[in-house]
Amino acid sequence: MKILVAYSGGLDTxxxxxxxxxxxxxxxxxxxxxxxxxxxxEATRRKALKTGAVSCHVLDQREEFVRDFVFPAVRAGAVxxxxxxxxxxxxxxxxxRGMMDVAAREGATAIAHGSTGKGNDQVRFELGAYWFNPSxxxxxxxxxxxxxSRSELIAFAAAKNIPVEATAxxxxxxxxxxxxxxxxxxxxxxxxxxPPPEMFQRTADPxxxxxxxxxxxISFEKGTPVAVDGNPLGPAAxxxxxxxxxxxxxxxxxxxxxxxxxxxxxxxxxxxxGGTLLHKAHRAVASLTMDREAMRLRDxxxxxxxxxxxxxxxxxxxxxxxQKLVDSVNEPVTGVARLRLYKGSAAVIxxxxxxxxxxxxxxxxxxxxxxxxxxxxxxxxRLNGLxxxxxxxxxxxx
Ligand code: ARG
Numbered sequence: 001m002k003i004l005v006a007y008s009g010g011l012d013t014x015x016x017x018x019x020x021x022x023x024x025x026x027x028x029x030x031x032x033x034x035x036x037x038x039x040x041x042e043a044t045r046r047k048a049l050k051t052g053a054v055s056c057h058v059l060d061q062r063e064e065f066v067r068d069f070v071f072p073a074v075r076a077g078a079v080x081x082x083x084x085x086x087x088x089x090x091x092x093x094x095x096x097r098g099m100m101d102v103a104a105r106e107g108a109t110a111i112a113h114g115s116t117g118k119g120n121d122q123v124r125f126e127l128g129a130y131w132f133n134p135s136x137x138x139x140x141x142x143x144x145x146x147x148x149s150r151s152e153l154i155a156f157a158a159a160k161n162i163p164v165e166a167t168a169x170x171x172x173x174x175x176x177x178x179x180x181x182x183x184x185x186x187x188x189x190x191x192x193x194x195p196p197p198e199m200f201q202r203t204a205d206p207x208x209x210x211x212x213x214x215x216x217x218i219s220f221e222k223g224t225p226v227a228v229d230g231n232p233l234g235p236a237a238x239x240x241x242x243x244x245x246x247x248x249x250x251x252x253x254x255x256x257x258x259x260x261x262x263x264x265x266x267x268x269x270x271x272x273x274g275g276t277l278l279h280k281a282h283r284a285v286a287s288l289t290m291d292r293e294a295m296r297l298r299d300x301x302x303x304x305x306x307x308x309x310x311x312x313x314x315x316x317x318x319x320x321x322x323q324k325l326v327d328s329v330n331e332p333v334t335g336v337a338r339l340r341l342y343k344g345s346a347a348v349i350x351x352x353x354x355x356x357x358x359x360x361x362x363x364x365x366x367x368x369x370x371x372x373x374x375x376x377x378x379x380x381x382r383l384n385g386l387x388x389x390x391x392x393x394x395x396x397x398x
Contacts, residue, residue: 001026003139004108006099006125007056008032009044011164013114015153016141017051018160020112024139029106030056033095035065036178036236051162057102062178065094066235069314070179074278075223075333076326077299078306083256085272085279086309087180092121093314096128103136110137117143120261124312131315172199178239180252180272191257191267202243203271206250206344213342215349216245218281220337223330225278242274249341252276261311277339277346284337284351286330288358294329301325 003020007013007030017028030048032041041058048056069090080086103111111129115122117140126138147153157164171186181201187193197205219227226232228241246252252273260266286295305322313319335353339346361371 001110002029002106002108003027003110003112004029004031004099004103004106005048005053006031006033006095006111006113007044007048007053008114009039009047010114011150011153011157012142014047014051014162014164015147015156016112016114017048017053018162019141019145019156020139021052024110026110028053029102029108031099031102032056032058033098034058034060034062035091035094036062036240037176047163057106059098059102061094061098062236063234064098065091066178066239069094070239070275070278071224071235072323072326073305073309074225074275074282075330076305076322077279077283077302078309079279079302080306080310081256081258083254084258084268084270084310085180085254085275086306087177087270087272087275088121088175088182089124089310089312090179090314091175091177092124092312093128096125097132097315099125100129100132100136103133110139112139112141115140115142118260118262118264120310120312123261124314127312128315174201176201178236178243179275180270183269184266188267188269195255195269199269200253200271203247203253203273204250206253209250209343210248213340214245214249215338215340216242216277217336217338218242218277219335220282220285221334223282223286223327223333225282239274239278242277244273246273246277246341246346247271249346250344251341251346253344277341280346280348281337281339282333284339284348285335285353286333288351288353288356289332289335290329291332291357298326298329 001024003024003026005013005017005020005028007017020026021028030045030053032044034041045056045058073086073090078086099111113122113125115125122140129136129138147156154164172183172188173185175182183195183199188195217229218225219230225238228238233241252271252275254270254272257265257267301322305319305326308316308319332355334355335351337348338350340349361368
């Protein structure tokens with residue numbers, strides 16, 4: 001039996017390699033996805049081999065992550081519970097797809113991951129895996145093994161000569177990729193305790209951000225970001241660039257209590273610098289170019305799209321159907337939005353588009369020279385008021 005293990009190089013997945021090998025008497029192949037977490041994955045690969053994996057694949061998924069997951073979610077305006085830009089929820093299906101591709105090439109009949117039985121990530125990995133191989137066997141060591149704590153894992157690692165860094169336990173559970181960094185656990189488990197300032201990795205404290213604002217122009221084609229300040233950039237480079245600009249100005253922090261799919265509330269803190277700019281700028285260009293009812297329809301579906309993404313149903317008939325609608329209403333969303341970045345805020349200061357629906361001749365407070373006949377409004381309002389007047393009259397008779 002061959003098991004492909006999603007390997008991070010950390011304590012849990014290192015113990016998992018040894019534990020799986022013993023328990024299932026299997027060949028273990030490692031899998032590391034690069035979604036922009038900024039770690040030395042070549043070192044991680046070597047560590048997997050030292051820990052007992054027969055081989056280990058490192059897959060660079062940065063470009064596809066942004067192109068096929070982040071940008072579609074921006075077009076959809078997908079934000080979970082009003083605050084969370086879904087950085088982890090979008091990366092998991094991407095990693096699952098890459099992993100299942102390697103599993104097929106390797107002839108692995110089982111996959112394993114290091115997610116606990118309490119979170120959303122287990123659901124996202126496993127639903128994604130089933131989509132690509134309905135008969136894959138999935139092993140989640142955290143749901144099976146006898147270890148209950150980090151110290152038990154460390155003791156096991158010591159007994160089995162598993163290389164573990166001498167570093168103290170990280171104070172938070174951190175998940176990092178090109179879209180965001182998330183923090184959970186540790187002192188954050190008290191939802192009333194402010195995160196310590198030194199926790200944040202990629203955004204300046206807004207109070208200490210530069211006194212000089214920075215303007216940035218983001219261009220979109222059919223709802224997809226294509227350039228920054230007029231310079232065309234590929235998906236990963238574009239998001240990286242915006243991450244730096246927004247991070248310097250302290251933009252994109254969110255401290256939230258959210259509802260996990262399994263039914264519990266959990267406190268998370270997020271840094272989504274570039275993603276915050278993208279959502280703002282996209283809406284600014286859409287405000288000029290998207291038909292009112294198309295936008296209203298998309299906006300009612302954004303919550304649905306965000307929820308199913310959060311719950312791990314990225315690869316599903318419903319997300320694919322929603323994506324078609326989202327992409328269809330994004331056809332005209334081509335143009336440029338300008339933002340001013342300043343001490344934690346990103347303010348839209350202008351927007352333009354070749355196919356703008358904004359008509360100055362119609363909207364003007366000045367003489368519109370017949371572009372709009374104000375007398376039409378009287379009948380428009382009377383007919384819209386017909387049922388209200390009917391109801392008011394009927395109520396009077398009560
Ligand atoms: N709560 C967020 C989510 O469910 C972030 C999860 C981060 N994952 C992690 N293993 N630390 O999308």
